[in-house]
Every structure is written in C-alpha cells, then in structure tokens.
Amino acid sequence: MSGSESNVAELGILASDPAYNAVLAARIDDTETLARVWIKPNGTPAPFEPGQYVTIGVKVGEKWVQRPYSIASSARDLASGYELYLRLVRGGAFTPLAFALPVGHAMRVLPPKGKFILQPDDERVHLFISSGTGIAPFVSMARTLLADGRPRRAIYLNGVSYVADIGYAELLNGWSASGEYPATYIPTISRPSDPANAGWTGRTGRVERIIRSALGDLSVDPLGAVAYLCGNPDMIVAAEQELRAYGLPDEAIHKELYWPAGKQPTGAVGAPKVAETAE
Template structure:
C-alpha cells in the first residue's frame, strides 16, 4: 500500500492522555490488533460498545470510535482490544500506525447501543465484513467467560483469506465445541492470487447470507441478526434478510461510516 507522507508531529506528553498502547499485533500491512489500557481503573463497558480513542498531534486531538473486541472482564488486565484497518489518508489511522507500543493515548467512552439482549435464546446471526467482526468477538468471549454461550453463526466476509481476523480463534471454538458456534468465512475475490488454495465459501457477505440461512436452517422467528461494518454491506444484507422474511426489528445494525462515503482506494 502506498501511504501519503504523514508529517504531523505526535505529542508524546499531552496532559490529557489517560491510557497507553500496551500491545500491537499486525495481521497484514493494513490490519492490526491494538490493546489500549487505562492508567487508572478501566471504565466498565458492555460487549458491542465502542470507545473513542485518540492521539495528540500538531496541537490537536485526533480521535475515532472503535468497537471493543475484548471481553469487558479483561479490560483491567489486558486492556481494550481494538481491531483496526489502516485507511490510506492522513487522518487518525495513519497516526495510529506510527505509534510505538508504550505511547500514551486518550480514551473516552463507552458509547453505543449495539448490545445483546438479556437472556435472548434465539440463534444469533452475526454478519460483518473486515474489522466489523470486532464487537462480535467481545460478545462471544464475554458470554463464553460468563458461562452463558448463545447459539451463534458468524458470517465474516473479506477480500483476502489473510484478512480473516480472529479466524484461528473461531475455528478452534467451533472444532472443540467450546461454544455453540458455526463460523462461516467468505472470500469476495476468489480468483485473486492471494486467495489461491481457498476452498471455503466465496462471494460477498450480503450475497451469501441467503444461502447461509438456508443451509443452517435459520428461521426468521427464531433468529436475531446483528450486522456491523461497511454501510453498503449492512443495507444490502438487511434487504436480503427482509426478502427472506426477517422482520426489521430482528435486525440490529452498527455502521462504521455514513452510507454514501466511498472508502479510499486500498481501504478494503
């Protein structure tokens, strides 16, 4: 990926910092997991919520909302885990990519109503593309740790196999029957060289959702649907589900940017 020169000067000592970047794991050159930990006691949150996370540069606070991928119960020990895509324009993520582990950050929150319903015994269909899988990881990890797993189908769409974040963890949960989970990754560019050897499902998430419902016998009256990430995917998937008989109130949505805003080239 060709990145624009980001010459903003990051301020390491801004007094408003209240958290630290404690760990980072790169998945590809534009996808990474980050862990940010509060200096003091962590602020409680619920799975599905997001934290606004920021850095000071050129005398200004640059901040963006991020869904938390970790379970709320580990915020005090591991920090808040974020799953982020680098967007190749000079805004927040180019700053985040330059940030060394140990750097101070500003975190506020939580916010958001993209939450599990208490004691919901319906099957949970979690649909996402790219980094939109983050809140679902928190939901699965938390319900598992609490001993209240929910029957769940995770439909995750990406362009390339290497972009299937959390794949190993989800495959392990499914294989070991540690969680009542069906993991359904789908690759939208099957003919690309980077996907050579992929034998799983192909097609965009919104185009395979009908088949997934059919194959896994997901009945509209017994399924609750959560969709997160790219707004076009969300609206397309929702309309497929409506045609398939899902009532609107059985579908919850979290849009990562407003519909109509085209992602810059390379943002996936």
C-alpha cells in the same frame, strides 16, 4: 508496518499531553493493514457492555485526531485494557497515525459508549454478520457470554477481500472444534480470482450475497433468529434486505454502521490531511 518514535515525530504526534490518559500496551499485526491493539487506560478501565466502542486519539499540534473503535475483548476482562481490531485506511486521517504509534506510546481514550449491545436473555440463534473489522464487537459478545457461562448459538458470516484478512479465525474455529462455544464461522472472499486468494475453497462473493444460502444450509428458522450487522454501510443496507427476504422481522435486525454510506477517507487526495475532531 511497525511504529517508531521517528515516525511519530514526522507525523507531528505529541509524545505527551495532559489529557493523555492511556497507553498503547500491545499490538499484533495480522497483516500490513490489520492489527489487533490493546489500549490500557491509566487506572482502572471503565466497564463496558459487549458491542460498545471507545474513541481513541492523539494530539497533532493543537488538534485531536480521534476515531471510535468497537471493543473486541471480553467485558469481563478489563485487566489487559481494551482490545481493538483496526484496519489501516490509506489516506485516512487517524489510522495512519495509529499504525505509526510504537507500543508504549501515550494517547487518549474516551469512555465506552454505544447502543449496539446484546438483548438480555435472548435465546434465539444469533447471526453475527460483518464486513472486515466489523467482526470485532461480535468477538466481544461471544467472549463475554462465554465468560458468563451463558453462550448463545451463533453463526458468524464475515466478508473480506483476501484470505489473509479473515479475522479471529483461530479463535472462532477453535471454539467450533472444541465445542467450547456453539459458533459456526463462515468467512467469504469477495475477490476469489485474485492470485492472493489462490487455493481458497470456501465461500466466495460479498457477505450479503451468501446470507440466504448459508442460513438455508444451516436450516436457520427466521423466526427463531436475531441478526446483528456491523461494518461497511453498503453491506449493511444490502444484508438487511437479504435478511428480510429470508423472513426475519425488522425487530430482529440490529445495525452498527462504521461510516456514513458514500464517504471517502478524509485524508484522501483533495481533502485536508488531518481531520479535526471536536472535543
């Protein structure tokens, strides 16, 4: 799906607004529902810590429709703007608008925020566990550490439904192949019997279900590891239990929930079509 001015007008997205302070500078569609986008603020982008998020939004009539997104780019590379990794949530309030925007469209970005950041000087093995687009902050963390010349041993576990949804595979597998960054990338597919996943020979099942076996296979010492969990809240609750069972102490488990457990898209049937967001 690619954005166009007629889509934008049909959806009622304002083309300009005094509070718009950024532009959709570039976009790569990895699948119909997954896109990497670059948001370029007018002027110098505010710096951020890897793991933080920005809130982006557009105005529809009198209302702002906006959502937070983890930054995937390196904190040392602000020149291209903020790289974000978005999933289109059908029936959602904001993502159908975001996916309809053509490159070059103006929008608003709020300054980076968030406490889901790396601990300084932590030399433990980093376990980056995510579902879907929850891999984004971990890409930023590794890119930033690489730019700083201080890579930390990292194991990425990422759960997706379809092979086509495995995000940032080229980057992460490239790092392992070249040895540029000491990362091991283990994606897992939750719907192995779906014809779309035919031929997949990697891990299967939800990401929380593979944690103990993957860490065991890699001989990870639970007392020498720190875990970061990001994405679907149900995955995070289950993954935390698995990590505890593997022997990680509570202080070594950090979490970023993308939405409250049990919540449905606000634009879904029976809900208002466009969510309002307080200023």
